[in-house]
Amino acid sequence: MIDVTYLKRLFLNRGDDLFNRLEEIGDLIEYGTLNRDDVINITEYALDLAIVEENFAIKESLFRIIANAVTFQEVAKTIEWDKLANVIPTLNDPILDYALTIIGASKNQKFINVIEPYLNSPTDYIRETAAEALVEINYDPEKSQ
Known part of the structure; x- marks a missing residue:
């Protein structure tokens, strides 16, 4: 346990x-x-x-x-992610990748502004992760049925 x-x-x-x-x-x-x-x-x-x-x-x-x-x-x-959102600018790319994914999974629209700057990252996989996180935040399973 x-x-x-x-x-x-x-x-x-x-x-x-x-x-x-x-x-x-x-x-x-x-x-x-x-x-x-x-x-x-x-x-x-x-x-x-x-x-x-x-x-x-x-x-x-x-x-x-x-x-x-x-x-x-x-x-x-079920978890409040503000602490994570506040430190995202300090994270290096491998950990930033995790953080963007986590923030996206929260589906909390207030984090869109936190994610959007990473759409312009010089790192390909960070740009991709940011785009996926935004899709995840905006995904509504009710509308896809």
């Missing part, structure tokens, strides 16, 4: 196996059947950790956990 307490312990101890443990959490969120409240709490806590994390590999693993929760556990609409 994974929960916020487990994640907190991992970061308090910050052992050599932290990266591997985070990858395992990401896999559990992707493939496991988990308690929705635990997933939401882990996602929110992982976001707080990811925003301040300085180690690139650890930061990327945290963003993978968040992206997996959004994609596979469908928690994007």
